[in-house]
Amino acid sequence: MSEKITKREIAKEAKLFAIYGFVFVYFVFKMFYYMEQIWYVPDEEAHISYVAYLEEYPDKIIPEFENITLYGGGVSRGEPRFWYFNEHKVCYLGHPPLYYHMMKLLNATDPQGEEMFVDLYPLKLANIVLTSFTMLIILYFGYSRMKRFTMSGFYHSVFAVAATSVPMLALCGSGVTNDNLSNLGVILFLIGVFRYYEERINYGTYFLVALGFFISIMSKLTTGEILVIMLAVIFLAELIRNRNLKLIANRYFFASLPIYLIAAAYFFIILKNYGSIQPGLEVIAPNELNIIPEEEREVMSFFAYMEHFFKNFIYTWSGIYNGRFYMMKVFAPFVRYPFYFIVILCFVRGIIGIVQWIRKKDIYDMVYISAVISLLITIITQFLNGYRGFIERGYMGGYQARYYLCMIPILAFACGETFGRLDTESEKTRSKGQRVLIWCRRIIGRVTAFAFVLWMLYSDFLYFLSIYKAYKW
Numbered sequence: 001m002s003e004k005i006t007k008r009e010i011a012k013e014a015k016l017f018a019i020y021g022f023v024f025v026y027f028v029f030k031m032f033y034y035m036e037q038i039w040y041v042p043d044e045e046a047h048i049s050y051v052a053y054l055e056e057y058p059d060k061i062i063p064e065f066e067n068i069t070l071y072g073g074g075v076s077r078g079e080p081r082f083w084y085f086n087e088h089k090v091c092y093l094g095h096p097p098l099y100y101h102m103m104k105l106l107n108a109t110d111p112q113g114e115e116m117f118v119d120l121y122p123l124k125l126a127n128i129v130l131t132s133f134t135m136l137i138i139l140y141f142g143y144s145r146m147k148r149f150t151m152s153g154f155y156h157s158v159f160a161v162a163a164t165s166v167p168m169l170a171l172c173g174s175g176v177t178n179d180n181l182s183n184l185g186v187i188l189f190l191i192g193v194f195r196y197y198e199e200r201i202n203y204g205t206y207f208l209v210a211l212g213f214f215i216s217i218m219s220k221l222t223t224g225e226i227l228v229i230m231l232a233v234i235f236l237a238e239l240i241r242n243r244n245l246k247l248i249a250n251r252y253f254f255a256s257l258p259i260y261l262i263a264a265a266y267f268f269i270i271l272k273n274y275g276s277i278q279p280g281l282e283v284i285a286p287n288e289l290n291i292i293p294e295e296e297r298e299v300m301s302f303f304a305y306m307e308h309f310f311k312n313f314i315y316t317w318s319g320i321y322n323g324r325f326y327m328m329k330v331f332a333p334f335v336r337y338p339f340y341f342i343v344i345l346c347f348v349r350g351i352i353g354i355v356q357w358i359r360k361k362d363i364y365d366m367v368y369i370s371a372v373i374s375l376l377i378t379i380i381t382q383f384l385n386g387y388r389g390f391i392e393r394g395y396m397g398g399y400q401a402r403y404y405l406c407m408i409p410i411l412a413f414a415c416g417e418t419f420g421r422l423d424t425e426s427e428k429t430r431s432k433g434q435r436v437l438i439w440c441r442r443i444i445g446r447v448t449a450f451a452f453v454l455w456m457l458y459s460d461f462l463y464f465l466s467i468y469k470a471y472k473w
Contacts, residue, residue, distance in 0.1 A: 039175075329463075
């Protein structure tokens with residue numbers, strides 16, 4: 001009997017390995033396809049300009065943002081060499097430098113006065129490798145946690161496809177952008193937090209949380225804000241529940257504390273030098289700030305601007321764009337809805353988690369609660385910053401949803417877990433009178449999961465391929 005069970009378990013593991021392997025290869029293929037066909041990712045020239053500055057001044061650990069020259073162009077001069085020109089402007093990125101210090105190791109830029117030559121393929125391939133590594137960790141995270149409550153390939157497919165199908169994730173992975181490193185930081189952070197709630201409290205858990213936090217906040221401040229809020233919520237929840245400081249009053253936290261202090265030291269220096277923890281053009285080059293004359297600005301009430309912001313926010317979550325190419329699916333709601341669904345499901349899971357956390361029903365509830373609260377606060381902050389820019393400068397942008405790609409692992413896990421737990425509950429019911437209901441529920445659940453997977457696959461890359469020629473210029 002045990003031999004049969006062992007063979008059955010091996011077969012299930014092999015099936016899951018095939019599912020995750022296929023999804024991973026498919027995701028990597030999408031990145032290479034986007035690299036060749038769409039080529040450019042949002043703000044790529046600015047990111048390359050930042051890398052070029054650190055290559056030119058390799059001894060500068062903390063950049064002087066006002067001295068980073070912005071280059072534009074990106075015209076091919078024979079692969080892999082591309083030509084850029086000096087725009088005689090200051091680079092508008094005020095991001096922490098960790099990602100750019102990593103990219104400068106490739107020695108891919110060659111500034112020559114008014115122009116710059118860039119070996120672009122090594123930079124892009126390095127980002128594809130980085131994103132592929134991150135995705136392997138994300139898929140392992142889902143596999144290892146979901147098999148605690150289901151071995152069904154249907155529900156593992158829900159997680160794997162949800163984790164890889166938000167369109168901008170593969171596009172950003174194919175280009176030069178700090179999003180790719182911040183995504184790695186978030187999944188390391190989440191694994192550490194999950195381990196904590198699984199009562200695997202040791203040096204490894206605290207190191208993962210600290211390292212993930214450091215990578216994220218030293219790559220992109222928006223991502224760091226999300227994790228700071230998550231940590232604050234978790235700390236308050238532990239304080240309320242346990243009425244002590246055990247979360248931080250232990251040797252594991254003190255061993256990881258230097259990692260946090262390094263990040264804190266960087267932001268202290270930046271705040272001291274610029275009066276802001278992320279200096280923008282209004283600080284480093286106010287004369288270059290694009291201020292639209294009042295007579296040329298759009299006239300909008302607060303609620304009209306709110307509609308403008310959130311309409312474009314949800315379009316940029318479900319579509320593809322880079323500043324030159326837009327496929328927002330405005331008139332194709334069917335292929336937008338699955339990407340909204342994974343967000344809504346996570347928010348619902350977070351709300352339910354509040355009740356379950358009070359009743360101590362599920363170990364992961366606080367992860368969902370902290371994630372939902374952090375997303376809400378960060379999105380509201382982004383909206384208010386956008387509205388301030390609109391009032392002060394007539395600026396109509398700032399609504400991009402790609403800042404939240406880093407949270408895809410928790411969104412996808414909410415989908416997979418919700419579907420999978422429904423099936424698990426059915427299997428645990430043994431009443432003879434309910435067996436028909438059990439099988440009906442199981443069939444409906446798996447058919448629904450399979451349909452959702454197909455919906456996601458079509459709405460992402462297959463839909464892109466079906467209409468790409470109409471967009472190509």
